[in-house]
Amino acid sequence: MMIRPAELAAIKKGEIDLAFRRWDRPRVKVGTRMRTAVGVVEVTDVQQVTLSSLRAEDARRAGASSLSALKEGLSAKADRPVFRVQLRYAGADPREALREKVPDEAEIGEILAWLDRLDAASKHGPWTRATLAIIDRSPEVRAPELAAELGRETLEWKADVRKLKEKGLTESLAIGYRLSPRGEAVLDHGGPRRERAPRPTGTPLPxxxxxxxxxxxxxxxxxxxxxxxxxxxxxxxxxxxxxxxxxxxxxxxxxxxxxxxxxxxx
Incomplete structure (x- = not known):
């Protein structure tokens, strides 16, 4: 479920708690937790509704300027039913804390074994170490440039990077990626620690x-x-x-x- 950045910010502030979508079937269910740029957003209710049942209060809670604007936004794909999705901000992304947790020897072994399984299952051949290495070498570089250097299609490569992000090894920036302290420990395992520029201090740009x-x-x-x-x-x-x-x-x-x-x- 795609949510625009402005809506995400409003959900976090408690100003928006509804979204309306034209779907052929429900694409989320109650309890779905989506990790977003502002943290975790949880789905608390999903109902199919009619366009005629919508009211001004629904528009306000969905962040629309008016009921007319809400209905106008739902005018596309009019052959599909309308779904009312209730949302709430559910806190910070747990991967943020995981990224800072440097694994011990046993956990590194588990992560390396998981990386080996990803490599073995990939139709592209081994990719995990090369991806960690190129992100380490080129932080804050756009994904298309990194994918091209590796000879990969951008969308497929970004999907692979998301797998590494799930384990707290990488983090997405406004532009590009960087390795987390956890990812650096995994990449350096078994050899000398790589020379890196000091990690930036302060709060990253949103x-x-x-x-x-x-x-x-x-x-x-x-x-x-x-x-x-x-x-x-x-x-x-x-x-x-x-x-x-x-x-x-x-x-x-x-x-x-x-x-x-x-x-x-x-």
């Missing part, structure tokens, strides 16, 4: 701001929320690629930490 805004901020040397807080709102708005939605996401992320974006003093 993935929900989008790639254009991330690139624009990086070009200015801004890679953390703490650095964003040192910029004025006017200067951020002047950056090409940092639009109103990105500004809103940055403000929300800073507000969660008790900070804001200052206005330029005259």
């Amino acid at each position: 993935r929900t701001i989008g790639a254009p805004a991330t690139r624009a901020l990086r070009a200015q040397g801004v890679t953390t929320l703490e650095q964003v807080g040192q910029w004025s709102l006017e200067d951020l708005r002047a950056l090409h690629g940092v639009g109103p939605v990105a500004i809103q996401r940055l403000e929300e992320a800073l507000a969660e930490r008790g900070h804001g974006i200052p206005h330029r003093t005259r």
Whole structure:
């Protein structure tokens, strides 16, 4: 179930708790827990409804500007029934804590055996170590570029990377990936620890701001929320690629930490 970044942010804040979809059949069920850019979102109810039964309160809870706007958004695929999906924010992604947990010798052995099974089952041949190595060597590089270097199709390779992410070995960034401390320990096992640049300190930029805004901020040397807080709102708005939605996401992320974006003093 795809949910737009703006809706995810609103679900986390408790401002949205409904979604409406045109499906041929229910694509989620009660208890489904989706790991998203803002954390875990849980499905608490799924019902098939008629378009005529929708009310203004449904539109408000779904984040639509009006009942008419909600119905307009459901005008496509009109031959399919409408499903009302109730949602709630269920907390941080548990993989965040797992990424920081460096495995002991026994657990590394289990992870390596799991990687071997992935390699053996792959129609592409062994891929796990090469994927860990290229992410380690090229953090924050776009997936299509990494996949091309490995001679892989982007979508298939990204699906494989998600398997590594499930074990806490990698983490997705606004652009590209990087190895977690857990992934570094697994990749280094059996040999000398690789030389790496120090891991960035501070709170990473929210993935929900989008790639254009991330690139624009990086070009200015801004890679953390703490650095964003040192910029004025006017200067951020002047950056090409940092639009109103990105500004809103940055403000929300800073507000969660008790900070804001200052206005330029005259």
